[in-house]
Amino acid sequence: MTRTVYLNGDYLPETEAKVSIFDRGFLMSDGVYEVTSVLGGKLIDFAGHCARLGRSLSELGMAAPCSDAELLAIHRELVTLNDITDGMIYLQVTRGNPGDRDFAYPPADTKPTLVLFTQNKPGLADAPAAKTGWKVISVADERWGRRDIKTTQLLYPSMAKMMAKAAHVDDAWFVEDGMVTEGTSNNAYIVKGNRIITRALSHDILHGITRAAVLRFAAEAQMEVEERNFTIAEAQQADEAFVTSASAFVMPVVEIDGAAVGTGAVGHLVPRLREIYLEEMAKAAI
Numbered sequence: 001m002t003r004t005v006y007l008n009g010d011y012l013p014e015t016e017a018k019v020s021i022f023d024r025g026f027l028m029s030d031g032v033y034e035v036t037s038v039l040g041g042k043l044i045d046f047a048g049h050c051a052r053l054g055r056s057l058s059e060l061g062m063a064a065p066c067s068d069a070e071l072l073a074i075h076r077e078l079v080t081l082n083d084i085t086d087g088m089i090y091l092q093v094t095r096g097n098p099g100d101r102d103f104a105y106p107p108a109d110t111k112p113t114l115v116l117f118t119q120n121k122p123g124l125a126d127a128p129a130a131k132t133g134w135k136v137i138s139v140a141d142e143r144w145g146r147r148d149i150k151t152t153q154l155l156y157p158s159m160a161k162m163m164a165k166a167a168h169v170d171d172a173w174f175v176e177d178g179m180v181t182e183g184t185s186n187n188a189y190i191v192k193g194n195r196i197i198t199r200a201l202s203h204d205i206l207h208g209i210t211r212a213a214v215l216r217f218a219a220e221a222q223m224e225v226e227e228r229n230f231t232i233a234e235a236q237q238a239d240e241a242f243v244t245s246a247s248a249f250v251m252p253v254v255e256i257d258g259a260a261v262g263t264g265a266v267g268h269l270v271p272r273l274r275e276i277y278l279e280e281m282a283k284a285a286i
């Protein structure tokens with residue numbers, strides 16, 4: 001089945017959706033994005049993604065391409081047209097096509113480019129890795145200083161993913177000034193006893209939608225939550241570790257830089273948190 005994608009008001013076969021070479025997204029990575037999961041044909045935490053998209057756009061002085069209600073309708077139409085049960089919807093907004101290349105932003109009335117497409121991932125919530133856990137390596141965090149804005153500037157995270165692949169592990173954790181910031185495309189956590197420790201929100205990390213939900217559910221389940229920095233050495237000595245993202249959900253981490261975390265096998269608290277997260281988010285899906 002040919003994928004149907006969305007581009008600036010039209011639903012098109014993927015081969016017919018074309019964006020200008022002058023688009024600011026192409027020339028300057030002047031764009032922001034969101035990735036919303038679909039489980040059982042329904043959108044997970046759509047409101048959270050809309051709120052963050054609004055924040056990213058406003059931090060960059062970029063106009064919203066349409067209302068949240070219109071975005072919801074487009075997401076739902078793409079789920080239907082592409083017959084998605086489980087998967088993801090990628091959304092990107094760029095500052096549009098000013099017709100030439102210039103560092104200065106184009107006039108505010110330049111039409112933003114809005115692109116959405118689906119990724120079909122049957123069984124997304126049943127990833128086998130959730131049973132065995134991820135292995136990660138640490139790498140220097142050499143990204144820009146506004147990681148709280150979800151921009152399409154993803155070259156350094158891609159390089160880090162390739163470093164992880166070269167090391168035959170699943171992902172990389174960024175380290176800055178001796179402290180873990182986050183994973184290549186996820187937020188990072190350690191567990192000590194009943195306590196979950198994760199870096200506090202700032203410009204240094206993406207404000208994960210999954211992070212917000214998981215910390216809320218953890219507190220409701222009488223787990224303690226501490227938002228503070230931690231080192232790789234502390235993580236290696238923790239009882240458990242994990243990452244969160246809108247498509248990996250809650251994923252255990254069992255090895256960091258070759259050292260086993262806890263027993264080196266998936267522990268107890270992280271799978272419970274994953275179960276709670278998936279249950280609660282499925283109930284609230286729209």
Ligand code: PMP
Binds near residue numbers: 187207209210
């Ligand atoms: N940090 C980074 C750098 C990311 O790219 C992502 C995924 N977009 C996350 C954290 C997790 O965010 P979310 O839970 O909203 O997917």
